[in-house]
Amino acid sequence: MTDDERPTYETALGASTPDTITLLGNDLAQDVMGTVGFGELAFWLATQRRPSRGETRLFEAVLAALADHGFTPTAIVSRLTFLSAPDSVQGALAAGLLGGGSRFLGVTEDCGRFLNAVVSAHEPPDDDAGWDALALETLRAQGKARIPGLGHHVHKNGDPRTPRLFEIAAEEGLTGPHLSLFAAIGRVHPQVLGKSLPLNGAGTCGAVLADLGLPLELLRGFALLARTAGLIGQLAEELRNPVANAIFLSVDTNTRSVAPVEE
Numbered sequence: 001m002t003d004d005e006r007p008t009y010e011t012a013l014g015a016s017t018p019d020t021i022t023l024l025g026n027d028l029a030q031d032v033m034g035t036v037g038f039g040e041l042a043f044w045l046a047t048q049r050r051p052s053r054g055e056t057r058l059f060e061a062v063l064a065a066l067a068d069h070g071f072t073p074t075a076i077v078s079r080l081t082f083l084s085a086p087d088s089v090q091g092a093l094a095a096g097l098l099g100g101g102s103r104f105l106g107v108t109e110d111c112g113r114f115l116n117a118v119v120s121a122h123e124p125p126d127d128d129a130g131w132d133a134l135a136l137e138t139l140r141a142q143g144k145a146r147i148p149g150l151g152h153h154v155h156k157n158g159d160p161r162t163p164r165l166f167e168i169a170a171e172e173g174l175t176g177p178h179l180s181l182f183a184a185i186g187r188v189h190p191q192v193l194g195k196s197l198p199l200n201g202a203g204t205c206g207a208v209l210a211d212l213g214l215p216l217e218l219l220r221g222f223a224l225l226a227r228t229a230g231l232i233g234q235l236a237e238e239l240r241n242p243v244a245n246a247i248f249l250s251v252d253t254n255t256r257s258v259a260p261v262e263e
Contacts, residue, residue, distance in 0.1 A: 149203020161201030176211030
């Protein structure tokens with residue numbers, strides 16, 4: 001097979017020759033390393049456009065918001081997997097990441113998609129009153145279905161991440177239609193639900209990522225990117241201050257045998 005007959009595979013991402021590595025059209029060693037921060041690079045890789053300084057600040061605020069949230073199931077399973085297989089750091093990290101779903105971490109994607117479906121179908125209102133009216137219409141159409149991004153199992157009186165993300169977006173002039181609709185949902189949902197629930201940080205992150213123009217199909221990926229750093233922290237702490245064995249033993253030594261339940 002001649003060189004002319006060999007198939008070619010185009011990419012704007014990473015490519016190598018014997019002497020150079022190119023990433024996003026730039027020389028990796030000379031133009032990227034030591035110049036471009038990791039958060040900025042992650043945004044750039046996903047969109048193939050270099051974010052502005054404000055976009056980078058807001059995007060990195062999302063990554064910080066989602067990095068760690070204590071002994072969540074994802075953190076516990078990573079620690080327990082590391083206890084079982086200390087030779088497999090990748091397995092411990094993967095175990096935690098695989099737990100990112102509809103209850104933990106997946107809310108970011110769910111909320112972004114939910115808001116985008118509404119935003120894409122309507123002209124953006126001119127003021128808060130218009131957004132409130134659209135939010136009311138949206139919530140009433142949901143009926144008894146769950147509203148992504150509403151409520152939190154710990155932060156009953158308000159998720160501290162939420163107002164900070166709104167604040168940063170406003171400071172950078174990046175409050176877009178998704179955040180505007182989400183804020184309106186926060187204002188009007190008691191009229192529909194009959195109770196007041198906080199806008200949670202994971203849902204707010206979804207609104208932010210959608211406003212930044214990041215692919216909806218990848219929103220959960222950004223949550224997992226952030227949580228990877230948190231899980232590395234969890235494993236590093238497990239090395240310094242192990243708790244996984246105590247968690248395991250608290251279950252193993254407190255089991256009670258019962259008869260099987262007949263169907």
